Amino acid sequence: xxxxxxxxxxxxxxxxxxxxxxxxxxxxxxxxxxxxxxxxxxxxxxxxxxxxxxxxxxxxxxxxxxxxxxxxxxxxxxxxxxxxxxxxxxxxxxxxxxxxxxxxxxxxxxxxxxxxxxxxxxxxxxxxxxxxxxxxxxxxxxxxxxxxxxxxxxxxxxxxxxxxxxxxxxxxxxxxxxxxxxxxxxxxxxxxxxxxxxxxxxxxxxxxxxxxxxxxxxxxxxxxxxxxxxxxxxxxxxxxxxxxxxxxxxxxxxxxxxxxxxxxxxxxx
Numbered sequence: 246x247x248x249x250x251x252x253x254x255x256x257x258x259x260x261x262x263x264x265x266x267x268x269x270x271x272x273x274x275x276x277x278x279x280x281x282x283x284x285x286x287x288x289x290x291x292x293x294x295x296x297x298x299x300x301x302x303x304x305x306x307x308x309x310x311x312x313x314x315x316x317x318x319x320x321x322x323x324x325x326x327x328x329x330x331x332x333x334x335x336x337x338x339x340x341x342x343x344x345x346x347x348x349x350x351x352x353x354x355x356x357x358x359x360x361x362x363x364x365x366x367x368x369x370x371x372x373x374x375x376x377x378x379x380x381x382x383x384x385x386x387x388x389x390x391x392x393x394x395x396x397x398x399x400x401x402x403x404x405x406x407x408x409x410x411x412x413x414x415x416x417x418x419x420x421x422x423x424x425x426x427x428x429x430x431x432x433x434x435x436x437x438x439x440x441x442x443x444x445x446x447x448x449x450x451x452x453x454x455x456x457x458x459x460x461x462x463x464x465x466x467x468x469x470x471x472x473x474x475x476x477x478x479x480x481x482x483x484x485x486x487x488x489x490x491x492x493x494x495x496x497x498x499x500x501x502x503x504x505x506x507x508x509x510x511x512x513x514x
Contacts, residue, residue: 287410287411287412290410292396295392295393295408296400296406298393299393299394299396299397300397302394302397303394303398311439311497312440312443314491316489316491318440319364319443320364322401323401325398325402325403326399326404329345329348329404330345333348335359337360342358345399345405345407346399349395349399353378353379353386353394354379354380357373357374360372360373366450366451367446375440376443377438377440392409392411396408428502431505432505432509432510435498435506436450439494439497444489445457446458447459447510455489456485459513461510461511461513463514467511470510471504471507473490474494474498474503474506477490477492477494
């Protein structure tokens, strides 16, 4: 009887200890809250409000600032009103735009029409852009959102705002379409949305600014990979400098997307 009580007590102690460790010892990842549907009457908007909406999308749903920032992953756009006409005259330009507005629209949906020197995919001689079409994949901007972003870029880039406000309702910057409410389904979709291939060699992409990830699972475990995504400045890979990787992935990825990406990278051996 005494032995039975000892075994029972020990079992309860082990179960309690495991429960405590699993709940308090392991870092918890909080999933992103579900998007709140927000209807905007674009027909009642002023141009200033429409431009502000574009800025909200640019800095949020559009994920533009993941690359277009001071880290140098993509060209800065603060002077796009001046440089767009010059680019349309460049011999390397492959698009059909005739105005700054058309050029910006083209750059968002057909980014390889013109690739700024030094910012193309590795091995393409700046003929192919690492930037995705923002109307597809995990970004999925609609035409009204595209127009708002273009208005914002024209205004912030020193160009005349020529975009007309669409006479329709559209989801706000923080109200993705219903299909986007669920987490992305594959690690490749996560890599595409967050443009990991712009800096890393991974999933068929040839980025060279960051470490090669094609066999990262051979040398790094899941804990290291998770930390690298959530706190990229914690450990800097040998031969690379800090400040290049955005520190906001933990806020922008859903928990399921983060873990899916971690598992994918850990399996690259």
